[in-house]
Amino acid sequence: MRSAFDFGPYRRSTVGFDRLFDMLENSNTGQAQExxxxxxxxxxxxxxxxxxxxxxxxxxxxxxxxxxxxxxxxxxxxxxxxxxxxxxxxxxxxxxxxxxxxxxxxxxxxxxxxxxxxxxxxxxxxxxxxxxxxxxxxxxxxxxxxxxxxxxxxxxx
Missing domain, CATH: 2.60.40.790 (Immunoglobulin-like)
Structure with missing residues (x-):
């Protein structure tokens, strides 16, 4: 499940932060945190x-x-x-x-x-x-x- 926040504008103006944005977008997976x-x-x-x-x-x-x-x-x-x-x-x-x-x-x-x-x-x-x-x-x-x-x-x- 993706985040409700759109990181598109930030992805276009930054270099090398793809992994960070992927983590932020996928952090809310709907599963209970251990x-x-x-x-x-x-x-x-x-x-x-x-x-x-x-x-x-x-x-x-x-x-x-x-x-x-x-x-x-x-x-x-x-x-x-x-x-x-x-x-x-x-x-x-x-x-x-x-x-x-x-x-x-x-x-x-x-x-x-x-x-x-x-x-x-x-x-x-x-x-x-x-x-x-x-x-x-x-x-x-x-x-x-x-x-x-x-x-x-x-x-x-």
Whole structure:
């Protein structure tokens, strides 16, 4: 289902934002959003972030973290516990159902690492912008030949 908002004028006046507009148009799919496991997004600095997921009851070998291009997928599948078989639970409030959480990552966001401690899975992220994409100062020549043209003439001589 497409959004009621028309992104056509923005698509015509921008370059390279197709994926963003596709995400905005397809965000309202009519399906209920999964809220398990709960998570926090934390900005640690200008280029450092952390995602913390509450995964109580899961061990590190029961959680899988996959970083694909611009998508981080965190999934968990609880292994059958042989020590809990045969137990009669009066109340079971700790959810151990399988889950899959997807996070859309901006360009140049890299996963630095993950740590599971006290029932919280912390995933460290960093934005690493390549040197070629960082802003650079462009010099303006004052009526002289451009530097590249001067270099070509010097090579010919």
């Amino acid at each position: 809220n398990y496991p709960p998570f926090d997004l934390i900005k640690l600095g200008d280029n450092d972030y952390r995602i913390e997921l509450a995964v109580a009851g899961f061990k590190s070998d029961e959680i899988d973290i996959t970083a694909q291009q611009n998508v981080l997928i965190v999934s968990g599948k609880k292994a059958e516990d042989s020590e809990n078989r045969g137990n009669d639970y009066i109340y079971r409030g700790i959810a151990t159902r399988s889950f899959e959480r997807r996070f859309a990552l901006a360009d140049h966001i890299q996963v630095r690492g993950a740590d599971l401690k006290d029932g919280l899975l912390a995933i460290e992220l960093v934005r690493e912008i390549p040197e070629a994409m960082k802003p650079r100062k462009i010099s303006i020549s004052g009526g002289e030949k451009p530097a590249s043209q001067q270099t070509l003439e010097a090579e010919k001589a």
